[in-house]
Amino acid sequence: MAIVSNSVGYLDDGVLLEAFFAYNDSFSGRRPAVLINHTWVGRDDFVAEKAKKIASLGYVGFAVDMYGKGVLGSSVEENVKLMQPFMDSREMLQNRMKAAFYAVKLMPWVDDSKIAAMGFCFGGLCSLDLARTGVDLKGAISFHGLLGAPGNTEGNIIKAKILALHGNDDPLVPAEQVLAFEREMTAAGADWQLHAFGNTMHAFTNPAANNPDFGTVYQPDADRRSWLLMENFLTEIFA
Numbered sequence: 001m002a003i004v005s006n007s008v009g010y011l012d013d014g015v016l017l018e019a020f021f022a023y024n025d026s027f028s029g030r031r032p033a034v035l036i037n038h039t040w041v042g043r044d045d046f047v048a049e050k051a052k053k054i055a056s057l058g059y060v061g062f063a064v065d066m067y068g069k070g071v072l073g074s075s076v077e078e079n080v081k082l083m084q085p086f087m088d089s090r091e092m093l094q095n096r097m098k099a100a101f102y103a104v105k106l107m108p109w110v111d112d113s114k115i116a117a118m119g120f121c122f123g124g125l126c127s128l129d130l131a132r133t134g135v136d137l138k139g140a141i142s143f144h145g146l147l148g149a150p151g152n153t154e155g156n157i158i159k160a161k162i163l164a165l166h167g168n169d170d171p172l173v174p175a176e177q178v179l180a181f182e183r184e185m186t187a188a189g190a191d192w193q194l195h196a197f198g199n200t201m202h203a204f205t206n207p208a209a210n211n212p213d214f215g216t217v218y219q220p221d222a223d224r225r226s227w228l229l230m231e232n233f234l235t236e237i238f239a
Contacts, residue, residue, distance in 0.1 A: 002024070002025050002026065003022050003023070003024055003025075003052050003055050003056060004022065004023055004024075004025045004055075005020065005021065005022040005023075005048075005051070005052060005055070006020075006021060007019065007020050007021070008021060008103070008107075009069065010099060010100070010103035011099065012095060012096045012099035013092075013095065013096075015068050016068060016069050017064075017065040017066075017067075017068060017069060017096075017099065017100075018043070018065050018069040018070070019043070019062055019063055019064055019065050019100065019103065019104075020043065020047070020048045020051055020062075020063040021051060021060060021061060021062045021063070021104075021107070022048075022051040022052045022054070022055035022060070022061045023055050023059075023060045023061070023109050024055050024056060024058060027058055030108075030109060030110055030111040030112075031058060031059055031060060031109060031110070031111055031114075032059045032060070032110075032111055032114035032115070032116065032138070032234075032238040033059060033060035033061075033062055033104045033105075033107070033109075033110040033111070033114070033115050033116075034054045034059050034060070034061055034062065034115075034116045034117070034118055034234070035062050035064050035097075035100055035101065035104060035115065035116070035117040035118070035119075035127070035130075036050050036051050036054065036061055036062060036063045036064060036117075036118055036119065036123070037064050037066070037097075037117065037118065037119025037120070037122075037123030037124070037126040037127050038063065038064065038065075038066065038119070038120070038122070038123050039079075039120050039121040039122050039123055039203075039206075040073065040079040040080070040082065040083040040121060040122045041072060041073050041079055042065075042066070042067045042071055042072035042073055042082065043063055043064065043065040043066070043067070043072075044072060046120070046206065047063040047064075047120070047123070048063050050063070050118075051063045057231065057234065059234070059238075060104070060107060060109050060110050062100070062103075062104045062107075064097070064100040064119075064123075064126070065100075066086065066093075066096055066097075066122075066126065067082050083122050086122075086126075090129060090150035090151065090152060091150075091152055093125075093126060093129055093150075094129050094130065094132075094133050094150070094152075097117070097126055097127075097129060097130040097133075098130070098133065098135065101115065101117075101130060101135060101137070113136075114138055114237075114238050115136075115137055115138060116137065116138045116139040116140065116141065116160075116234060116237060116238070117130050117131070117137060117139075117140045117141070117160075118140070118141035118142075118143065118230065119141070119142060119143065119145060120143045120144065120145070120203075120205060120206070121143075121144055121145060121146070121202065121203060122145075122146065123143075123145065124141075124142030124143055124144060124145015124146065124147075124164075125142070125145050125146040125147070125148075127140045127141060127142055127145070128140055128142050128145060128147070128162070128164075129150055129153075130160075131158050131159075131160035131162060131190075132149075132150060132153040132156060132158060132188070133153060133156065134153075134156040134157055134158065134159060135159070135160075136159055137159060137160040138160060138161065138237040138238065139160050139161040139162070139163065139233060139234070139237040140160045140161075140162055140163070141162075141163045141164075141165070141230050141233060142162075142163070142164045142165060142166075143165050143204075143205050143226055143230075144165065144166065144167055144170060144173075144202050144203055144204055144205065145164065145166075145173075146172065146173060146177075147164065147166075147173055147177050147178060147180075147181040148177055148180075148181075149180065149181070149184050153188075156188060157188060157189050158185065158188040158189060158190035160190070161190070161191045161192070161233070161236075161237050162185055162190050162191065162192035162193065163192075163193055163194075163195075163229065163230065163233045164181065164192070164193070164194040164195070165194075165195050165197075165222075165226040165229060165230070166178065166194060166195065166196045166197070167196070167197055167200035167201050167202060167204050167219070167222065168196045168197060168198050168199070168200055169198075169199065169200055169201045170200070170201055170202045170215065171201070171202065171215035172202050172215060173202070178194070178196075181194070182194065195225075195226070195229060197219065197221075197222035197225065197226070199219070200217075200219045200222045201215050201216060201217040201219070202215045202216045202217075203216035203217070203218070204217065204218060204219035204222040204223055204226070205218075205222075205223045205226065205227075206218055207223075
C-alpha cells in the first residue's frame with residue numbers, strides 16, 4: 001500500500017484556495033471521497049494527516065482550505081480574525097464549502113456520487129453547514145464542532161446522514177445549543193445521530209490541546225472512540 005498525496009488549487013469568489021489530498025494507489029478505479037475541514041487555524045498538518053488516514057481506509061481524503069493558499073493563524077487573535085468573517089456570513093462559508101465540494105468531484109480518482117464531509121471545531125460547523133444547504137452529500141461528521149444553526153437554511157431538507165461527536169463538557173457548545181441542534185436536524189428530516197463523551201471538553205481529538213481554562217483538552221479515549229464511530233459511519237453511507 002502506498003499513500004499518494006499532493007496539493008490542488010481551486011477558486012471561490014476570486015480567492016485562490018489550496019487543498020491537500022491523499023489516496024491509496026493500490027486501489028483501482030474511482031472511490032468515495034471525504035472533505036476534511038480544518039479548525040480555526042487553517043489548513044494545517046493536522047488535517048493533512050487526517051487526509052492520509054482517510055486514504056488508508058480506501059477513500060480519497062481532501063483537506064479543504066477555507067482561508068486561502070498558505071494562510072494560517074499563529075495565535076488566538078489571528079485565528080479569530082480568520083474565522084470570524086465566516087461566522088458573520090454563513091452564506092459565504094457555505095459557498096466556500098460548495099467550491100470544495102465541486103472541486104473534489106472533478107478529481108479522477110473520485111466517485112462523484114459518494115462524497116462526505118468531516119471536520120474539527122470550526123471545521124465541524126463547516127461540514128454541517130454544507131449538509132444544511134441540501135446538496136447531494138452522503139454524510140457529514142462533526143468532531144467537537146460548533147452546532148449553532150446558520151439562520152439561512154430553514155426549510156431545507158438535509159439529504160446527508162449526520163454524525164455529531166461532542167464533548168459533554170465542551171464550554172463552547174452548551175447543552176442548550178445541543179438541544180437546539182437536535183431539534184433542527186429533526187425538523188430538516190435528517191437521519192442524524194449525536195454521541196456525547198463524558199468528562200470531555202472541546203478539541204478532544206487534538207493531542208496539542210491542553211488548556212482547561214479555555215476549554216480545550218485532549219481526551220485520548222474520546223479521540224479513539226470517535227474515530228471508530230466515524231469509520232463505521234463511512235462504511236454505512238458509502239455502501
